Amino acid sequence: MRIVDRPSPNHDARPEGAAVDILVLHYTGMKTAEEALARLCDPAAKVSAHYTIDRDGCIYAHVAEERRAWHAGVSYWAGTRDVNARSIGIELVNPGHAFGYVPFTDDQLGALIELAHGILARHPIAPRRVLGHSDVAPARKIDPGELFPWKRLAEAGIGLWSYGAASMLDEPIEAALARFGYGIWPDADATREEAIAAFQRHFRPSRIDGIADDETRNILARLLAA
Numbered sequence: 071m072r073i074v075d076r077p078s079p080n081h082d083a084r085p086e087g088a089a090v091d092i093l094v095l096h097y098t099g100m101k102t103a104e105e106a107l108a109r110l111c112d113p114a115a116k117v118s119a120h121y122t123i124d125r126d127g128c129i130y131a132h133v134a135e136e137r138r139a140w141h142a143g144v145s146y147w148a149g150t151r152d153v154n155a156r157s158i159g160i161e162l163v164n165p166g167h168a169f170g171y172v173p174f175t176d177d178q179l180g181a182l183i184e185l186a187h188g189i190l191a192r193h194p195i196a197p198r199r200v201l202g203h204s205d206v207a208p209a210r211k212i213d214p215g216e217l218f219p220w221k222r223l224a225e226a227g228i229g230l231w232s233y234g235a236a237s238m239l240d241e242p243i244e245a246a247l248a249r250f251g252y253g254i255w256p257d258a259d260a261t262r263e264e265a266i267a268a269f270q271r272h273f274r275p276s277r278i279d280g281i282a283d284d285e286t287r288n289i290l291a292r293l294l295a296a
Contacts, residue, residue: 209260266280
């Protein structure tokens, strides 16, 4: 694992007593890695992450894990409205949907898995709290997107994936999503459809339509039972 120091000035103290118990994954969404690194380290931009992983697997360290990086923005998960205060943020170099979205590389994913294992060893982050930016900000964000291999991460012991026989959801989809962690209006700014689409982008990327069909409901039921 290659880690290069590329410090960002964009960070502050975490609130006293705040547990670091969320891991948020992003894509950079810029044309080049250097553009993304420059922005994450630009004091005028007021954004940062703890780490960025380039497409060759090189990891850039920006902010110490004990500090709050500014990566999630307006966000919500399971009652937490300051996701930055409780999370580690990792950016993956990818042009994203605006500049020609492409699959993530094996080198990149291998580095992410190794880095994430270390983070999970240092912080009490439950599988349900390994998330994408789109999970914590479904009204605003779609990264790391439908090409991100969440199943591969889960098989490496990082995060969740849905396995097993069909399971019936015996409550409204809004209530089940909220119980899983998603923020839906009035608790957060996402609509029902935006939250469903974010869930699908993570757990059923083959079809992202914001419709609570039987497959979506079954996947959610299995995850809630996990």
